[in-house]
Each structure stands twice: as C-alpha cells, then as structure tokens.
Amino acid sequence: xxxxxxTPAELAELVGGAVRARDRLGARTLGDAAEALGAAAVRxxxxxxxxxxxxxxxxxxPPLVAAAVRIAAAAIDxxxxxxxxxHEFGAGAAGRPAPRGPSLIGHVLAGNVPALGVPAIAxxxxxxxxxxxxxxxDDPLSAPAFHRALEAVDPLLAAAVVTAxxxxxxxxxxxxxxxxxxLVVASGTDETVAALAGRLGARLLAHGDRVSVAAVSRxxxxxxxxxxxxxxxxxxxxxxxxxxxxxxxxxxxxxxxxPQAFAERLAAALDAVARELPPGPAGVEExxxxxxxxxxAEWEPGSRVLNGAGGLVVYDPRPAFRPTTGxxxxxxxxxxNLAALPLILAPGRVECVGLAASGPEVAxxxxxxxxxxVARVCPIGRMQQPALAWPRGQRLPLGSLLGRPGPDVLxxxx
Amino acid sequence: MRSAFSLLAAxxxxxxxxxxxxxxxxxxxxxxxTRASFEFEAWAQRIFRHQFERNAPYRAFCERRGVRPETVxxxxxxxxxxxxxxxxxxxxxxxxxxIFLTSGTTDGAARGRHLxxxxxxxxxxxxxxxxxxxxxxxxxxTHLFLVPSPELRPDSSLARMCAWVGEAFGRDVExxxxxxxxxxxxxxxxxxxxxxxxxxLLLAGVTSxxxxxxxxxxxxxxxxxxxxxxxxxxTGGTKGPERRLSRAGFLRACWTVLGVAGYCCxxxxxxxxxxxxxxxxxxxxxxxxxxxxxxxxxxxxxxxTRILDPDTLEPVRPGEIGLLCHHDLANVGSVSxxxxxxxxxxxxxxxxxxxxxxxxxxxxxxxxxxxELGLS
Numbered sequence: 001x002x003x004x005x006x007t008p009a010e011l012a013e014l015v016g017g018a019v020r021a022r023d024r025l026g027a028r029t030l031g032d033a034a035e036a037l038g039a040a041a042v043r044x045x046x047x048x049x050x051x052x053x054x055x056x057x058x059x060x061x062p063p064l065v066a067a068a069v070r071i072a073a074a075a076i077d078x079x080x081x082x083x084x085x086x087h088e089f090g091a092g093a094a095g096r097p098a099p100r101g102p103s104l105i106g107h108v109l110a111g112n113v114p115a116l117g118v119p120a121i122a123x124x125x126x127x128x129x130x131x132x133x134x135x136x137x138d139d140p141l142s143a144p145a146f147h148r149a150l151e152a153v154d155p156l157l158a159a160a161v162v163t164a165x166x167x168x169x170x171x172x173x174x175x176x177x178x179x180x181x182x183l184v185v186a187s188g189t190d191e192t193v194a195a196l197a198g199r200l201g202a203r204l205l206a207h208g209d210r211v212s213v214a215a216v217s218r219x220x221x222x223x224x225x226x227x228x229x230x231x232x233x234x235x236x237x238x239x240x241x242x243x244x245x246x247x248x249x250x251x252x253x254x255x256x257x258x259p260q261a262f263a264e265r266l267a268a269a270l271d272a273v274a275r276e277l278p279p280g281p282a283g284v285e286e287x288x289x290x291x292x293x294x295x296x297a298e299w300e301p302g303s304r305v306l307n308g309a310g311g312l313v314v315y316d317p318r319p320a321f322r323p324t325t326g327x328x329x330x331x332x333x334x335x336x337n338l339a340a341l342p343l344i345l346a347p348g349r350v351e352c353v354g355l356a357a358s359g360p361e362v363a364x365x366x367x368x369x370x371x372x373x374v375a376r377v378c379p380i381g382r383m384q385q386p387a388l389a390w391p392r393g394q395r396l397p398l399g400s401l402l403g404r405p406g407p408d409v410l411x412x413x414x
Numbered sequence: 415m416r417s418a419f420s421l422l423a424a425x426x427x428x429x430x431x432x433x434x435x436x437x438x439x440x441x442x443x444x445x446x447x448t449r450a451s452f453e454f455e456a457w458a459q460r461i462f463r464h465q466f467e468r469n470a471p472y473r474a475f476c477e478r479r480g481v482r483p484e485t486v487x488x489x490x491x492x493x494x495x496x497x498x499x500x501x502x503x504x505x506x507x508x509x510x511x512x513i514f515l516t517s518g519t520t521d522g523a524a525r526g527r528h529l530x531x532x533x534x535x536x537x538x539x540x541x542x543x544x545x546x547x548x549x550x551x552x553x554x555x556t557h558l559f560l561v562p563s564p565e566l567r568p569d570s571s572l573a574r575m576c577a578w579v580g581e582a583f584g585r586d587v588e589x590x591x592x593x594x595x596x597x598x599x600x601x602x603x604x605x606x607x608x609x610x611x612x613x614x615l616l617l618a619g620v621t622s623x624x625x626x627x628x629x630x631x632x633x634x635x636x637x638x639x640x641x642x643x644x645x646x647x648x649t650g651g652t653k654g655p656e657r658r659l660s661r662a663g664f665l666r667a668c669w670t671v672l673g674v675a676g677y678c679c680x681x682x683x684x685x686x687x688x689x690x691x692x693x694x695x696x697x698x699x700x701x702x703x704x705x706x707x708x709x710x711x712x713x714x715x716x717x718x719t720r721i722l723d724p725d726t727l728e729p730v731r732p733g734e735i736g737l738l739c740h741h742d743l744a745n746v747g748s749v750s751x752x753x754x755x756x757x758x759x760x761x762x763x764x765x766x767x768x769x770x771x772x773x774x775x776x777x778x779x780x781x782x783x784x785x786e787l788g789l790s
Binding site for chain 1: 471495496499724725727735736753757772774775
C-alpha cells in the first residue's frame with residue numbers, strides 16, 4: 001500500500017511493501033493491467049479535486065491544466081496499451097504475464113510539465129515492476145491522484161505503486177526510495193540528471209534537456225487546414241515548458257504566406273489561443289527572458305518582434321538553431337528548403353519535429369532526423385499529444401525498462 | 415604608495431580640442447578623481463548628448479523610442495541598450511583604443527564586443543573603485559592575480575583592469591594563470607612563502623580559480639595562514655564547468671585554506687560591457703566602522719544601478735527582484751546605460767544584490783575565463 005509518509009524510513013517501508021505486492025501479482029496478464037490502468041485514467045481525468053488544486057501548484061491556468069489532464073488521460077488508453085505490449089513483446093503478449101524484468105523501477109519526474117507521473121506508473125506496470133514515483137516540484141498532485149484512481153479500480157495493482165515527493169537532492173529520501181530499484185528513470189535538466197548519474201550510476205536512465213521544433217514546407221503552407229491555429233496550440237500547451245513544445249519553426253521561403261507573414265499570423269493565432277487557454281503566472285526569470293529575447297531581436301538585422309498578449313514571435317531570416325526559453329515565445333526562421341533542416345538542428349538536442357509537409361518530404365527527412373537523435377515526427381497540432389508508445393530519447397518505452405537497448409527508434413505519426 | 419587620485423589627476427591632461435571627445439574624456443577623468451562631488455545628473459545628460467551625436471546605432475535605437483537629448487529631463491530617461499546589443503552592433507562613439515570580448519561561448523559571432531575609445535576613463539574608473547573598496551586602509555600588498563595576464567588575453571577587460579591595479583597599487587605583482595591554466599604549484603609555493611614570512615597578500619582572480627585552489631588544498635590537506643591584512647577579491651562566480659560553491663562555502667574556504675577572514679573577502683561584480691565595477695561592501699564597511707551593515711554590492715559615484723520590472727522597464731518596488739540596469743558614465747565612449755541579463759534587488763539605500771539570471775540566459779562572464787582556455 002502507498003500513502004503519506006513522514007520519514008525516509010516510512011518511505012522505505014512503503015517501497016518494500018510495493019515490491020512484495022508486485023510479487024503477489026504473479027500470473028496476471030498485461031492485458032489485465034492495461035484494463036485497470038485505462039479505467040484508472042478515465043477516473044483520474046475527471047478528478048475534480050485535482051483539477052481544482054493543480055493550477056496553483058503547477059503555475060498554469062485552470063484551462064491549461066484541464067487540457068493537460070485530458071491529454072494525459074487519453075494517452076493511457078487500454079487499446080493503445082495492449083497494442084504497445086504486443087508491439088514490443090510480440091503477438092499475444094497482452095494475454096501473458098509481463099516478461100521477466102525489474103522488480104522495482106524508480107521515476108524522478110521533471111517539474112516542468114504536469115501529469116508526467118501517469119505514463120511513468122503505466123509503463124512500469126506494463127513491464128510487471130513495482131513503481132516508486134518521485135514527483136516534480138511543480139506537480140506533486142497528479143501521481144498520487146492517479147494512484148488513488150488505480151486503488152479504486154484495482155487495489156492489487158495499486159499496491160505495487162508508491163508515489164512520493166521530497167525536495168530534489170535530499171539524499172536520505174532518495175536512498176529510501178531507490179536503494180532497491182533495479183532502474184531509475186529520471187527526467188529533468190541536464191544538471192539534475194548529471195547529479196543523479198553520480199549517485200545512481202548504471203542504474204540511471206536519464207532524459208535531460210531537449211526541445212522540439214516545427215517545420216513547414218511550401219506544400220504544407222498551401223494546405224486548406226488551420227495550420228497556424230494548430231501550431232499556436234502546440235506552443236501554448238503547458239505554457240511551452242515541455243520537451244515536446246516547439247521552440248522554433250522553419251518555414252520555406254518562397255511559399256505563401258511568406259515566413260514573415262507567417263510570423264505575423266502566428267502571433268495573431270497565439271493571441272486567439274490565449275483567450276481560450278490563458279497563460280499561467282510568470283516568475284521574474286521568465287518575464288526577464290521574454291524581455292531579453294525581444295530586446296536582442298531588435299538589434300538583429302532583418303529580425304522583427306511581434307509581441308502580443310498571447311506570446312512573442314520573432315521573425316528571424318537566418319536559419320539558425322536558436323530555441324527560445326519558453327513562455328510562448330518562438331522564432332520563425334526562413335529556410336530555402338526543408339531538406340536543410342537536419343543541417344541546422346543541433347545533434348542530440350531535439351526530441352520532436354512537427355511537420356506540415358507532403359508524405360515524400362517527410363519520408364526524405366526521416367533518416368537524417370533519426371541520425372540527429374530526433375525521437376518523434378508528427379503533424380503540427382499533435383506535438384503535445386504523444387502516444388504512450390512515444391520512444392522518448394529514441395528508446396523503446398517498455399524495452400528500455402527491461403534493459404533492452406534496441407535500435408534508435410524514431411516514431412513517425414501520420 | 416601612490417594615491418589613485420594622483421594617478422587619475424596625472425591622466426587628466428587638459429586638451430586643447432575643447433568640446434571634442436578627447437576633451438570630454440579628459441574632463442571625465444578629472445571629475446572621477448573628485449569622487450564625492452561627482453555630479454551624476456549633469457554628466458549623464460552631457461554624455462548622453464555625446465553618445466547620441468556620435469554613436470549611430472545607439473542614436474537610431476533612441477529615435478525609434480522618440481528619445482533625443484532635448485527630451486531627456488532626468489538621467490533615468492536615457493534609454494538602456496540590452497547587453498545583447500553588444501553582440502550585434504559596434505556601439506562606439508569613435509575609433510576604439512581597445513576591444514574587449516565577453517566570455518561565455520566558443521561561438522565567436524555571438525560574443526559581445528565592447529569597443530572602448532578612451533582607455534584612460536576605464537583606467538580611472540577601475541582604479542578609483544578598486545582603491546576605495548579593496549584598499550580602504552591604503553595597504554600596499556603583493557598582488558597575486560589568478561587570471562590570465564593581458565598578454566595572454568588582450569581581449570579580457572578583467573585582465574586589463576588587474577594590470578592597471580597591479581601597476582598602481584601592487585608592491586609586487588605575479589600572474590598565476592599561464593598558457594597551461596592556473597599554475598597551482600607556483601601558487602602553493604607563493605602562499606607557503608607568504609605564510610613563512612608573515613606577508614600579507616592580495617589575491618585577485620576569477621572565482622573558479624579559487625575553487626580550483628581550494629580543491630587542490632583539500633585533496634593534499636594543505637592550509638595556509640596568510641599575514642594580517644591579506645585579502646581576496648573574486649569575480650565571476652562559479653559559472654564554468656568546475657564544482658559549484660555557495661558564497662558561504664567560498665568564504666568558509668577562504669578562512670580554512672588561506673586564513674583570510676570573511677570581512678576581507680570581496681566579491682567584484684563587473685561586465686565586459688561596463689567600464690565600472692561594483693564591489694562587496696564588507697571591507698569598506700569595516701574600515702568605516704559600519705561592520706553591521708548587510709553585505710551588498712556598492713559602486714562608485716559615476717555608476718548607478720536601477721532594478722527594473724522586465725515587463726514595463728519601470729523601477730520595481732524596494733526589495734523586489736528585477737533586471738539590473740546599469741548607468742555607467744565611464745562608458746562615455748560607447749553606451750552608458752546597459753540593461754543586463756542579471757536579476758537582482760536593492761539592498762539598503764546604496765547597494766544591490768545579484769540574485770540570478772534571466773531564464774535561459776547563456777552562461778557568461780569572467781567565471782568562464784579559465785574554461786575558455788580549456789584550463790579549468
């Protein structure tokens with residue numbers, strides 16, 4: 001069983017209990033786990049208390065939190081989970097128990113995006129492990145809420161899960177949580193995961209700083225679809241704090257609209273999105289970053305600053321890789337041809353590329369993007385809605401938890 | 415010891431070219447020497463007019479804001495340029511006598527360039543403030559510099575400042591950073607010599623070099639008791655790849671490793687884009703009998719700093735955190751008002767505290783000097 005704990009010793013006790021509960025799950029099939037997790041996600045997605053409390057803690061507006069919870073809940077879909085286990089473990093895997101794997105997986109969650117604990121718990125359960133989740137500073141609520149939902153639908157499975165929060169770097173708590181863990185998956189800044197690497201060594205599976213970008217070809221510009229609104233939504237969700245948030249968009253130069261006109265329309269689209277999904281409160285560091293971005297752009301030849309209520313768009317005619325720092329800010333770069341994109345992006349820094357381009361254009365880009373370390377290619381408008389099967393950091397979501405290195409995976413979503 | 419004031423006065427040679435930039439600089443050097451009676455408001459308006467007339471990119475920037483010399487009623491009305499502008503434009507009022515580059519990146523195109531047409535003003539400002547805050551007792555000490563010399567790093571404003579300081583105030587001067595980095599063995603030998611002789615030292619350098627020294631001493635179980643009156647000036651913070659060390663940890667190490675008490679450890683805050691610096695108040699306060707005052711960064715009379723709200727660029731309420739905007743009149747030859755990427759707050763009526771950086775701001779500053787050379 002899991003619950004509130006006052007001391008590291010109590011946490012260690014809970015973790016030990018979770019491992020014993022996991023052992024008792026024995027021959028339960030992964031399909032059963034997927035059913036329970038899916039039902040829990042539905043419950044969790046309508047948790048009124050969570051939706052009421054999370055905005056203040058996460059520093060996101062209530063509509064943004066509602067959207068984030070809705071997206072996270074949708075990803076924990078029973079059918080998708082069954083498909084994932086069959087994809088990774090072979091046909092019929094959903095009807096079998098989990099393959100032999102770790103008895104305990106720890107998760108250290110980043111604080112930038114809410115609800116990261118939900119897929120963490122789901123993936124751990126889908127490899128048959130007990131799971132201990134350390135929530136991030138800005139969302140200590142989602143993971144316990146999901147745990148409660150799971151307890152309500154499947155107490156036996158929930159007994160193999162522990163959720164906790166302690167300030168990052170508290171060694172005694174860390175030791176209590178992870179001493180028995182076979183693997184600890186950590187998301188956070190490069191600095192955070194480097195500090196954990198020093199303490200956890202080979203047991204750590206690290207996800208450090210990454211950003212995402214969008215790109216639009218001439219063909220993509222000419223489509224009859226609300227491209228700008230979709231891109232604005234990708235930027236606005238999570239107030240652009242996530243690794244899937246686009247921080248730059250590359251637009252082919254000789255299409256219609258022009259990159260500069262595209263920037264102007266994107267600024268208007270951000271304003272429109274902000275009316276539905278207002279930004280949360282900003283700290284002085286974030287507001288200062290906005291000011292500096294606009295101020296610097298004023299001194300860059302050819303750049304243009306478009307500052308609206310919904311965000312800040314900088315038109316930059318140079319095709320550089322200069323991701324912004326978030327808070328609904330983005331650079332629109334002109335490029336002659338999207339084929340140049342892999343030459344512009346920095347290796348190992350980009351998680352997802354949102355594309356508005358033709359099928360052949362996408363197919364031509366994929367090998368080079370894979371070589372750069374990109375893990376996900378999807379249509380613009382879907383960047384913030386990853387499936388549970390998202391191969392984060394090019395790693396298989398389940399196989400990586402079983403220590404199976406696998407190939408470098410890039411998921412292309414149609 | 416020579417007084418800085420006499421040095422400054424010697425630099426302030428009257429120019430026959432009345433009204434020229436050279437004359438303005440010479441007059442400013444003389445005014446800096448007067449220190450207490452420095453008329454900030456009058457100088458700020460005069461220097462803004464000079465910069466507006468002679469610095470084309472800055473004039474264009476001001477005109478976009480509808481600001482001209484005749485519309486500036488107070489020094490606070492002078493438009494600040496962001497520090498980033500020094501990465502994008504040549505902001506000088508005349509041919510530079512020196513060009514200093516910011517640290518912090520290997521991307522040469524993105525390094526800030528401060529073109530300084532009047533080195534005499536930089537020298538006067540640097541020496542005046544250093545003497546006031548580091549040598550309030552008029553001490554005449556051996557100076558050990560834990561920075562590269564100007565010969566090794568001619569583009570470093572800190573190296574240039576240290577050279578002037580050594581010439582003006584040092585009994586002896588040694589540079590402890592060479593082409594291979596911090597010469598730890600030579601530094602340890604110098605510290606041992608000084609301890610044996612009871613000599614007082616002034617150690618000045620980048621914070622990361624001190625951290626390197628502390629780590630070596632910890633590994634070898636070494637500690638020194640430097641002579642009374644010894645002092646430390648560090649600058650840049652721990653922004654490089656070296657071990658992070660809190661301020662309290664730094665002060666503790668100065669005491670345990672060097673035998674230098676915290677009240678003799680002075681943090682300097684400077685920027686390549688500025689010709690004036692702020693200093694930790696602690697040594698000056700102790701000398702003036704104000705030892706109970708809070709630690710804060712103080713500047714000379716020709717440097718004022720405002721704490722601005724990032725959204726409005728209006729001053730924040732007292733004690734609130736905002737962007738630091740420096741109005742440095744020693745920047746007479748470039749742009750005097752610089753909006754930084756640093757966050758801070760006012761402390762007491764006369765000081766500031768630096769609390770952090772804007773989100774995502776690139777690491778920069780003197781703390782990276784050694785890292786850039788691949789030396790830390």
